[in-house]
Amino acid sequence: MSGTQNAPQPVIPRTGIGIDVHGYAPEDAPQPLWLGGLLWPGERGLSGHSDGDPVAHAAADALFSACGVGDLGTHFGTDRPEYAGASGVTLLAEAARIVRAAGFEIGNIAVQFVANKPKFGPRREESQRVLSAAAGAPVSVTATTSDGLGFTGRGEGIAAMATALVYAAGSASPTSVA
Ligand SMILES: Nc1ccn([C@@H]2O[C@H](COP(=O)(O)O)[C@@H](O)[C@H]2O)c(=O)n1
Ligand SMILES: C[C@@]1(CO)OP(=O)(O)OP(=O)(O)OC[C@H]1O
Numbered sequence: 074m075s076g077t078q079n080a081p082q083p084v085i086p087r088t089g090i091g092i093d094v095h096g097y098a099p100e101d102a103p104q105p106l107w108l109g110g111l112l113w114p115g116e117r118g119l120s121g122h123s124d125g126d127p128v129a130h131a132a133a134d135a136l137f138s139a140c141g142v143g144d145l146g147t148h149f150g151t152d153r154p155e156y157a158g159a160s161g162v163t164l165l166a167e168a169a170r171i172v173r174a175a176g177f178e179i180g181n182i183a184v185q186f187v188a189n190k191p192k193f194g195p196r197r198e199e200s201q202r203v204l205s206a207a208a209g210a211p212v213s214v215t216a217t218t219s220d221g222l223g224f225t226g227r228g229e230g231i232a233a234m235a236t237a238l239v240y241a242a243g244s245a246s247p248t249s250v251a
Contacts, residue, residue: 091132096230108191129207136239162204181212183236
């Protein structure tokens with residue numbers, strides 16, 4: 074028997090991607106702004122069937138993408154009345170439950186949103202805490218403007234992009250592979 078047969082197999086993690094965009098709610102039907110799992114008092118809110126939190130939705134979509142188990146619409150379609158007004162944090166927690174039930178563990182999720190405001194830096198730690206607790210894994214959130222360009226620059230809505238890393242449950246964590 075050759076030595077290589079008993080060599081530990083490398084853990085191949087899987088990456089996923091998620092993008093979500095929500096437009097601002099009309100002035101005559103204002104909504105609260107939910108972004109990064111946080112309520113932003115005084116900020117114009119976004120439209121959506123749920124709470125319209127693009128950061129939480131992009132994170133959930135990235136998890137589904139990484140595991141190859143469909144997408145946000147597959148699991149939380151607008152035809153599901155129970156998700157009307159649902160919190161993005163609830164959707165992310167449910168997404169994490171679904172991917173774990175499918176046999177995956179979550180390495181991390183990274184999200185970046187594009188918006189002129191709110192100014193995110195001062196509440197980054199709070200947002201990361203809330204989203205990481207929901208996912209049961211580290212979630213990092215960054216923000217950028219689009220330098221005044223495009224629909225985010227014109228203040229028509231907020232876009233978020235996320236990546237996620239998962240690995241088969243029961244395998245060694247990718248970070249523990251020599
Ligand atoms: N909504 C936002 C947008 C940006 N930031 C922070 O500002 C930095 C500079 O943004 P640019 O788009 O001008 O490159 C960015 O790196 C973030 O740290 C923010 O907090 N909230
Ligand atoms: C989350 C869901 C379901 O409540 O609604 P929205 O808040 O509209 O969000 P979106 O990211 O457009 O798509 C997924 C939807 O199925």
